[in-house]
Amino acid sequence: MKAPESLLSVRDLNISLGGQHLVRSVDLDIEAGQCLALVGESGSGKSLTALSLMRLLPRSAKISQQYILFEGQSLAAYSEAQWRQLRARRIAMIFQNPMTAMNPTMRVGQQIAEVLCLHAGVSRREANRQAVALLERLGIVNAAQKARQYPFEMSGGMLQRAVIAMAIACKPALLIADEPTTALDATVQAEVLVLLRELCNEQNMGLLLITHDLGVVRRMAQKVAVMYAGKLVETGAISRVFNTPAHPYTQALKQAMPSLTEQRDSLMAIPGTPPDLSKPIAGCAFAARCPQAMNVCARQQPADYLTAPEQHAKCWLWDPARTKAS
Amino acid sequence: MIAYILKRLAYGAITIWFIATATFFSMHAVPGDPFNEAKAASPQLRQNLMARYGLDKPVTEQYLIYLRNMLRGDFGISFTQENRQVNDIIREHFPVSAILGVAALLIAATGGIIGGAVAAHWHNRSPDRAMMIAVVLAISVPSFVIAALAQMAIVRANDWLSFPLLPVAGWGGISHVWVPALVLGLGTMAYLARLMRSSMLAVMQSDYVLTARAKGLSDWQIFRKHQLRNAMLPVVTELGPTIAAITTGGFVVELIFAIPGLGRYFVQAIQQLDYTVIMGTTVFYGAFLVLMVVLIDIAYGLIDPRIRLHGDGR
Ligand SMILES: Nc1ncnc2c1ncn2[C@@H]1O[C@H](COP(=O)(O)OP(=O)(O)OP(=O)(O)O)[C@@H](O)[C@H]1O
Ligand SMILES: [Mg+2]
Numbered sequence: 001m002k003a004p005e006s007l008l009s010v011r012d013l014n015i016s017l018g019g020q021h022l023v024r025s026v027d028l029d030i031e032a033g034q035c036l037a038l039v040g041e042s043g044s045g046k047s048l049t050a051l052s053l054m055r056l057l058p059r060s061a062k063i064s065q066q067y068i069l070f071e072g073q074s075l076a077a078y079s080e081a082q083w084r085q086l087r088a089r090r091i092a093m094i095f096q097n098p099m100t101a102m103n104p105t106m107r108v109g110q111q112i113a114e115v116l117c118l119h120a121g122v123s124r125r126e127a128n129r130q131a132v133a134l135l136e137r138l139g140i141v142n143a144a145q146k147a148r149q150y151p152f153e154m155s156g157g158m159l160q161r162a163v164i165a166m167a168i169a170c171k172p173a174l175l176i177a178d179e180p181t182t183a184l185d186a187t188v189q190a191e192v193l194v195l196l197r198e199l200c201n202e203q204n205m206g207l208l209l210i211t212h213d214l215g216v217v218r219r220m221a222q223k224v225a226v227m228y229a230g231k232l233v234e235t236g237a238i239s240r241v242f243n244t245p246a247h248p249y250t251q252a253l254k255q256a257m258p259s260l261t262e263q264r265d266s267l268m269a270i271p272g273t274p275p276d277l278s279k280p281i282a283g284c285a286f287a288a289r290c291p292q293a294m295n296v297c298a299r300q301q302p303a304d305y306l307t308a309p310e311q312h313a314k315c316w317l318w319d320p321a322r323t324k325a326s
Numbered sequence: 327m328i329a330y331i332l333k334r335l336a337y338g339a340i341t342i343w344f345i346a347t348a349t350f351f352s353m354h355a356v357p358g359d360p361f362n363e364a365k366a367a368s369p370q371l372r373q374n375l376m377a378r379y380g381l382d383k384p385v386t387e388q389y390l391i392y393l394r395n396m397l398r399g400d401f402g403i404s405f406t407q408e409n410r411q412v413n414d415i416i417r418e419h420f421p422v423s424a425i426l427g428v429a430a431l432l433i434a435a436t437g438g439i440i441g442g443a444v445a446a447h448w449h450n451r452s453p454d455r456a457m458m459i460a461v462v463l464a465i466s467v468p469s470f471v472i473a474a475l476a477q478m479a480i481v482r483a484n485d486w487l488s489f490p491l492l493p494v495a496g497w498g499g500i501s502h503v504w505v506p507a508l509v510l511g512l513g514t515m516a517y518l519a520r521l522m523r524s525s526m527l528a529v530m531q532s533d534y535v536l537t538a539r540a541k542g543l544s545d546w547q548i549f550r551k552h553q554l555r556n557a558m559l560p561v562v563t564e565l566g567p568t569i570a571a572i573t574t575g576g577f578v579v580e581l582i583f584a585i586p587g588l589g590r591y592f593v594q595a596i597q598q599l600d601y602t603v604i605m606g607t608t609v610f611y612g613a614f615l616v617l618m619v620v621l622i623d624i625a626y627g628l629i630d631p632r633i634r635l636h637g638d639g640r
Contacts, residue, residue: 054540056536056539056540084542084543084544085542086542087539087540087541087542088540088541088542089542092540093540095533095536095537095540097533100532100533100534101533101534101536101537102534102537103534103537103538103551103552103556104534104556104631104632105555105556105559105629105630105631105632106551106552114541114543114551115541115542118541118542118543119542150631150632150635152631152632153635163537166537166541
């Protein structure tokens with residue numbers, strides 16, 4: 001089988017902020033037209049990872065990686081001006097709360113047109129026309145009138161469409177959606193997800209979808225990465241990870257979710273708390289909460305083991321030496 | 327929007343009536359009257375005034391006469407300056423105070439907004455620290471001290487240059503306006519700068535500024551298009567009370583810089599217990615402040631669509 005062409009590829013991404021090592025040695029690969037889901041409990045570093053892919057981290061953040069390749073280009077040495085050229089044009093982002101993601105004193109249409117003026121170099125009038133067309137395409141009726149409204153005059157679902165319109169205005173190759181449906185009610189959630197999937201298919205756009213909701217992951221993604229305390233503990237194809245989770249954390253997640261069709265935020269239901277990231281962690285970060293923890297787990301970090309085709313886990317249980325011994 | 331403005335004006339009218347009534351009765355509670363003083367009016371004038379304002383009649387009747395005259399826009403004749411209408415005094419001297427006040431307000435608002443934005447941009451770095459120290463100084467040192475220091479500085483500068491760069495006091499040209507206006511606006515400027523700084527810091531942390539960065543806008547574009555207007559909102563709301571502070575502050579600054587504004591007359595009138603001038607100028611100042619507050623509310627509505635579109639009382 002030939003591997004699909006990689007759109008974005010990051011190796012050994014590390015982020016520190018305020019003396020805490022918050023994202024630890026993360027590898028990501030996203031393919032064009034595909035959806036990678038990033039899941040993990042609150043505070044595990046999902047948003048920081050996402051922001052780092054657009055260099056939008058707070059100034060005080062320290063970031064390093066072995067390499068970051070996007071559309072065949074290395075971004076590691078990009079200047080701020082080069083990053084500005086990339087943002088919204090090639091890599092765009094949708095934020096969690098559409099209610100606060102828009103400037104409250106600027107008309108919605110204008111906020112969309114702003115991106116087009118900046119990157120597509122079109123006139124303001126043409127940008128406004130395209131903004132209305134985008135809103136229409138995202139299923140907003142009476143788009144011309146809605147474009148003249150202010151954010152506070154719109155419903156959450158409509159605003160999230162406007163935010164998506166803003167993000168896809170320049171047809172980016174990669175879209176990062178950080179919990180795009182958490183602030184919306186269930187029916188609107190479903191509509192927005194369908195919309196995102198259509199965009200992936202039509203524009204061959206890569207999607208990095210951050211979510212708490214395993215039900216959403218199952219519906220949207222081809223691959224999933226499970227994050228715990230700043231580390232990806234398990235990655236792989238959806239069917240593998242869901243049917244035969246390899247890492248005890250993923251297993252616990254699956255168990256904490258009685259039915260995957262039920263849309264509930266259940267990632268919190270695992271006993272214990274994540275470790276303090278201001279101190280170095282000797283072994284596996286999950287060891288203290290792991291029901292299958294062994295002596296080695298607290299002492300030494302596990303490597304990334306291939307547990308099945310298209311499935312990796314960072315867990316001593318999959319150490320070949322141990323498997324042979326037992 | 328029109329209903330909104332009308333409502334504000336109606337409240338304003340009630341406020342002015344309240345001010346007029348309060349002034350009237352507190353004037354009557356003050357012991358002594360202007361005719362007791364040696365320097366006071368001639369018997370002739372005294373006779374006329376007694377008749378015209380019914381000063382020999384009961385207080386309630388005087389009050390009604392006073393209200394009726396006021397509604398006609400007639401504040402009466404000065405008790406201490408023969409044949410001088412209070413209306414004339416206001417007409418002649420208020421423009422001077424207004425020029426000084428408007429200049430002070432403009433200096434305070436622009437200085438405050440720029441200063442606050444600069445401090446927020448260099449948050450917790452030296453420009454911010456310096457700015458905050460200056461703010462505390464400007465707020466806590468009274469304006470008459472600052473006025474005296476400013477005059478001293480002008481004298482020194484003029485001596486050193488051996489030609490008069492700026493006049494030390496008086497009124498006449500543009501050059502007379504800057505220093506008193508700056509002195510008058512300084513406290514307000516400091517207050518607005520602090521306000522602008524904290525509101526700008528909040529805006530800088532907001533989600534929509536992150537969205538703007540994700541759009542690929544430069545820092546300057548984000549500042550101009552997304553931060554400035556939103557950060558200014560609380561500052562504009564505060565301009566109303568600020569105008570009151572500048573107006574009352576003007577009394578002192580006019581005295582120190584020998585500026586023939588209305589404030590100086592007001593202080594003089596109080597010293598001489600000149601009833602009509604006190605009441606006339608008080609009510610006039612009250613009406614002026616109320617009008618300013620209404621104007622600022624309208625300006626606020628223009629900047630913030632949430633107010634404009636929801637507050638119209640439809
Ligand atoms: N600006 C910041 N300064 C200091 N610490 C931060 C900052 N932003 C995030 N953090 C810390 O980084 C850690 C990871 O944050 P992040 O927002 O990436 O989590 P997340 O996985 O997106 O969580 P959630 O699901 O709640 O959005 C958290 O512990 C958080 O406290
Ligand atoms: Mg997050």
